[in-house]
Amino acid sequence: MDPSWATQESEAVAEKVLRYRRDASGWKKCREGNGVSISWRPSEEFPGNLYRGEGILCGTPEEVWDCIKPVASGLREKWDDNVSSFEIVQSITDMLCVSRTSTPSAAMKLISPRDFVDLVLVKKYEDGTISSNATHVEHPLCPPKPGFVRGFNHPCGCFCEPLPGEPNKTNLVTFFQTDLSGYLPQSVVDSFFPRSMAEFYPNLQKAVRKFHH
Secondary structure: OOHHHHHHHHHHHHHHHHHHHHOOOOOEEEEEEOOEEEEEEEOOOOOOEEEEEEEEEEOOHHHHHHHHOOOOOOOHHHHOOOOOEEEEEEEEEOOEEEEEEEEOOEOOOOEOOEEEEEEEEEEEOOOOOEEEEEEEOOOOOOOOOOOOEEOEEOOEEEEEEEEOOEEEEEEEEEEEOEEOOOOOOHHHHHHHHHHHHHHHHHHHHHHHHHHHO
């Protein structure tokens, strides 16, 4: 993959995801509990929804990031039940890569295993926020794989944000807009994302405690 194209594309994605973060309008809450709030609005990228999750975790932004950062043999595969494998297909810079994520079947097997090939950019902001920013790409090393339906992540990502006056806490804001493709009833998709995003937070909190305390 051409590094200059990848750099431009990923920066455009990061700008989009930052815009989602800054734009407070049009969100409808669909799930709230245990300090985690999930909301959605129609996606501008595909005929589906953009989902936003927000919650405060115990742990510094670096500790939280360490559990979700996109690296080969990282911690994410160890704790996240929604990720069966994560591999780096091409490392472009130390902050930019192409990854392949595979996910197990879900929603009582209604959703069969999926895989996703993404261009992922890590950004660090002046206030100490660490973010990942991703979108789907095609890559010659990642043809369709037997046993997996290829899904497509439209611009998505997360922000591990420091909380002023609370050095050991992190405000984690996540954005998903994923086309699971295949022939899925919309109702299955619409119930799957809010639920899996809500479960992501307590599972990540357990991981931060396990690996960093």
